[in-house]
Amino acid sequence: MATDFKSIPIIDISPLVAKCDDPKRVQDPDVLEVVGQLDQACREAGFFYVKGHGIPDSLIKDVKNVTRKFFDLPYEEKLKIKLSAVAGYRGYQRIGENITKGIPDMHEAIDCYREITPGMYGALGKIIEGVNQWPHDPPYFRVLMEEYISFCTDLSRKIMRGIALALGGSADEFEGERAGDAFWVLRVIGYPVVSNTNGQNAPENDIGCGAHTDYGLVTLVNQDDGITALQVRNLSGEWISAPPIPGTFVCNIGDMLKIWSNGMYDSTLHRVINTSPKYRVCVAYFYEPNFDAAVEPLDICKEKTGGIKKFGKAVYGEHLASKLETNFV
Ligand SMILES: N=C(N)NCCCC[C@H](N)C(=O)O
Numbered sequence: 001m002a003t004d005f006k007s008i009p010i011i012d013i014s015p016l017v018a019k020c021d022d023p024k025r026v027q028d029p030d031v032l033e034v035v036g037q038l039d040q041a042c043r044e045a046g047f048f049y050v051k052g053h054g055i056p057d058s059l060i061k062d063v064k065n066v067t068r069k070f071f072d073l074p075y076e077e078k079l080k081i082k083l084s085a086v087a088g089y090r091g092y093q094r095i096g097e098n099i100t101k102g103i104p105d106m107h108e109a110i111d112c113y114r115e116i117t118p119g120m121y122g123a124l125g126k127i128i129e130g131v132n133q134w135p136h137d138p139p140y141f142r143v144l145m146e147e148y149i150s151f152c153t154d155l156s157r158k159i160m161r162g163i164a165l166a167l168g169g170s171a172d173e174f175e176g177e178r179a180g181d182a183f184w185v186l187r188v189i190g191y192p193v194v195s196n197t198n199g200q201n202a203p204e205n206d207i208g209c210g211a212h213t214d215y216g217l218v219t220l221v222n223q224d225d226g227i228t229a230l231q232v233r234n235l236s237g238e239w240i241s242a243p244p245i246p247g248t249f250v251c252n253i254g255d256m257l258k259i260w261s262n263g264m265y266d267s268t269l270h271r272v273i274n275t276s277p278k279y280r281v282c283v284a285y286f287y288e289p290n291f292d293a294a295v296e297p298l299d300i301c302k303e304k305t306g307g308i309k310k311f312g313k314a315v316y317g318e319h320l321a322s323k324l325e326t327n328f329v
């Protein structure tokens, strides 16, 4: 559980980005400072902004622009890449098709997943087998998103090296069999304008995305400029806004990191309510463990939290499958 945080901290991770692969990083005071800030943010909120991340601002803007262009297309055009179970849950979902805790979400989206070859994970991977369904319009959509995914994967790996140090482990704790072949998810999302004007008391059918936790390790949220819609729940149950801050990503912890850290870090509940008079776009990148990773509390974390494992073993692919099976109408 998070604490009663009232705002979400901003961390300049540039020293970590520059030096996380340098063997002398643990003697570097700037890297250690970042590691300390990550530890505090992960314990207190499970959410933080990252700046100094090194991803070109032009690319961050372009992916939002191309997202807006896609959602502007007529519905029939978007349906050409319709998500379905046979397509491995990849593709376009209309407004209200995604469901959170039984309630339809007021968003439309394209879901993309790391591609896997048929049979790669046997029966475990069957549910997600398929190729991504990219729109043909705008024509550069795929190239741009693939470039973006590659930057996000690289950055997430660096953040996880910092988090590994923050947990008291070695920098490569989340590499190899754990997340050395990280499964990624990209959600290209659009939130229509809703009628309600009071975000605190929005009726159910005004919620862009209902309260949920993310599934994996860390998420990088690239949100629309000028619209405050993302809200994060603190320990007392207050919803704390995470307004867009130019040049930053909102970064948050997923369910698998909660298990690996034995609850030292938690996956914090969050939701989206777009009460602005403008259609809101968001591109969320999820960095997740290896698809077949067996996840259980790390010994170093168990020792730091009273010596008892708070969670049993989970398999990431099974966790994702259980979500996919209940996420759609
Ligand atoms: N891959 C992630 N995290 N997707 C976020 C979607 C959250 C909403 C989903 N219906 C749910 O209930 O989980």
Ligand SMILES: O=C(O)CCC(=O)C(=O)O
Binding pocket: 187, 189, 209, 214, 221, 223, 229, 230, 270, 272, 282, 284
């Ligand atoms: O739209 C946002 O700001 C966040 C979306 C989100 O939480 C998700 O897709 O998991």
Ligand SMILES: [Fe+2]
Binding pocket: 212, 213, 214, 270
């Ligand atoms: Fe989320």
